[in-house]
Structure formats: C-alpha cells, structure tokens
Amino acid sequence: MNENRNFNEDFEIEQAGPEDVGCDLFEYELTPEGTYVPKIAYTSDPEEEKLLKKPIRKWGKAWMKWMKANCDWLIEVLIMECRWQIIPREVDIEAEERFDELDEIYRKTHPRPTEFNELRRWEKERLMTIENQVMEEIVYKRRE
Numbered sequence: 001m002n003e004n005r006n007f008n009e010d011f012e013i014e015q016a017g018p019e020d021v022g023c024d025l026f027e028y029e030l031t032p033e034g035t036y037v038p039k040i041a042y043t044s045d046p047e048e049e050k051l052l053k054k055p056i057r058k059w060g061k062a063w064m065k066w067m068k069a070n071c072d073w074l075i076e077v078l079i080m081e082c083r084w085q086i087i088p089r090e091v092d093i094e095a096e097e098r099f100d101e102l103d104e105i106y107r108k109t110h111p112r113p114t115e116f117n118e119l120r121r122w123e124k125e126r127l128m129t130i131e132n133q134v135m136e137e138i139v140y141k142r143r144e
Contacts, residue, residue: 057092060088063139071142091143098133
C-alpha cells in the first residue's frame, strides 16, 4: 500500500508544471511529449532574432555545404558561439544584394537579344556568370 502511495506522489510531481515545483529561474514550455523544458533564447540580439525567423535559402545552404567540405573543424566553434544558424541567413541577404548589383551591370554591358535561341543562351550565360561571381565573392568565404 505504501508503494502505491509513493508511485502516485511521483506521478503527480512528474505531471506538475514548473510553477508547481518552485522553479522560476527559467521560462518553460510544454513539449509534445508532455514534459516541460526550459525555453532558452538562441541570441539576445533583436536583429539576430529577426534573422532566425527567416528560412535558410540557396546561398546560405551553399555556404553551409562549403563549410562542411572545407572548414568542418570550425563548425563546432560556430555552433558553440551560436553563429551557425545566423551566418547562413546573413550570407543569403548579402548574396542576394550582390546578385542584383551584378545582374544590373551584366544587363548594361550585354544587351539582351531578341531571337529565341540567342535569348536562351544569353539567359543561361548571364545566370552562370553572376552566380559564379556571387559564389566566389560571398559564399566561398570563411566567416567567424
């Protein structure tokens, strides 16, 4: 009989929320499994918080892939410094801005053709040229 009582008490404590056990140091959230875990912010910088709400896109994913292939030893450091999830988003923004600049320059220096096959070739060359330059200038850089 005493064993059942201990089991029930443990069960009640396990089901209790953090406020019930006197923990007010952290803010807690309920997980889908039914447990409470401390809610810990990735960063305290509001600008970085905004960045974290955006998805990692093409250029950021390319940077992450390049880092894994060339600087895998640095990834652990970036994770510990809480930069691994922020840098790819910064790369995305920087690369998109540079892509737009280079696209404008390319269109000024290489007039767009009107014939269909020439236009297809021009579009392909334009994208390959600009993307290559963005990769070299922005993506293939070690950032810390």
